Each structure stands twice: as C-alpha cells, then as structure tokens.
Amino acid sequence: MSWRILAWIAGGIVVIMLVGSLRLAVATLKSLSKRDGRQGWRALRLLLSLFGVLLGTYSLWFAWPMLTGRRPMPKNPALARALGEPITRSGLSIMVVVAHPDDAEWYCGGTVARALGAGSRVTVVVATDGERGRGAPDPETLSVIRRKEQEEAARIMGYTRVVFLGIPDRGVSRARDLKARVAALWDEVKPDAVLTFDAAFPARPYIHPDHQAVGRAVLKLLAEKRVQPAVLYLFSSSSPDAAVDITTFVERKLAALQAHRTQFGMTGGRGAIEQNHASGKAVNFTYAELFRVVSPLP
C-alpha cells in the first residue's frame, strides 16, 4: 500500500472525527440552557468537542500538502532561476547549518556540490548526532555511526570542514549555547551565504522542532546583529522564491545520501532526488533545489 493511500485513510479518519466533534458541539450548545443539574457535564462536553474540532482542523491543514501531493513552488520561474544563480558563483565562503547528519545532503546537497565545484569553501555545522534516528540498538552506538556516515558523505561531497556540536537529538530548542556556538563559527568562517532551515515559513507537513530551532537561531543572530550580514538561502520553505539547477550534481548528491545507510537503507535517499525532479519541472530545470532567499538586513 502506498504512503499516499495510508495518508488518505488517516485523513478520512480525521474528517470523521472532525464532523463528529462538530455535531456534538452543536448539539451541546443547543442544550446548554437546560437547568437539569447536568450543566457542568455539558460544559465539559462542549469544551472537549471544541478541542476535537480545533485538533481535526489543524491536522487537516498540517497534512494537506501530503494529501494533495502539492509542493510549494516559486511563483515566478524566471525570477527563481535568477535568485538561485548567485550561490553558484566562484570563491564564496558558505556555511550550512543543519540539525542532523544527512540534513545537509538531503536539503541542499546539489547546491553545495555545485558551489564546491565552482571553487567555494563550504563549512557544514551539524547540531546533533541524530542519535534518536533509525537503525542502531542504542543512542550511543547510533551517535558514533551517524558521525562516521556524515564524515563519509563529507568526503564524497568534498566539504571544506564539518563541525559537530553534539547537542542532544530532539533537544536543539533547549540548547542554551546553540546561538553562541554558531556565532563563534560564523566569526571564523565569515560566510557570504548561509544555508539553513526556513523557520519563518516552514514547509508542511514535515516541521521538525530541531530543524525549526536551528533556523530560528540563525535568524535571531542576524536580527540581533551578533554576526556579520550574509545572504540566507533557506530550504524546507513553504514560500520558496529561488531555484538552483543541480542537474549535473544529482549523482554526487545521491552518492552522499547513500553514505547515510542507517537512515535511508536500500532506497538510498532517492526520495530527495524525486522531489528535486518535481521542483525542477516548475522552473524548467531537470533537477532543482528550492530556497527562500533573504538578503542581508540593512
């Protein structure tokens, strides 16, 4: 059974729950004025049914892109191609800030490979070891395996440098020193461009708290003027406006994704390449990675 059919079955159950909650809320509202000693119970029933309505509506809104198969696409393909071009110029210093091993390859591997090919320097900052992901008997072992997988991916990609921050997986939003450590690296690397998650306009349905925390930290550092300005290329965005042609680097991206064996197993991250192909169609590239570009703050 394909994941789309499963998503529709889950969506159907949510709709049934939503309609049930809505009918219960209306019926309870109608009987609310009765004075038969059960007013307290009816008030509680009303609260619970309204909560059900809210939860059902939110779930449907959240899962809508998955149910319909529609992905966020740039509204203006010509502008998107033009906005994506500067990151592929030669001689840049680029910093990629991600939450887990494999994020950099999955979300922007083609763009980074292309930038490296053009002679830019790329530093990848990985906040956690992804020790709560798939594929090992215990977190300690997985942490070691995933660092090795990330290092192998880095060799395939040719990153200039990979920095592991070792923050607990699924705990990035609680890491007090995240901003300070990213800022220290920023001062060292002096990036012209920073690639990270879009925390302001995240793409549904996959909104991971660690991804959000990493993206938010970068936005805050810039807003607080704690780091020198840099152009932001934000991936996993619900409002992408830039596209980078990664057609000639798709094989490299796939090879680097396959280094993350514990996470992608036999499929080897082909899902990412399929998404890049779908994104490419919208902007007349065979394969593309999409970003929301934010120019340096004045």
Ligand SMILES: [Zn+2]
């Ligand atoms: Zn991740």
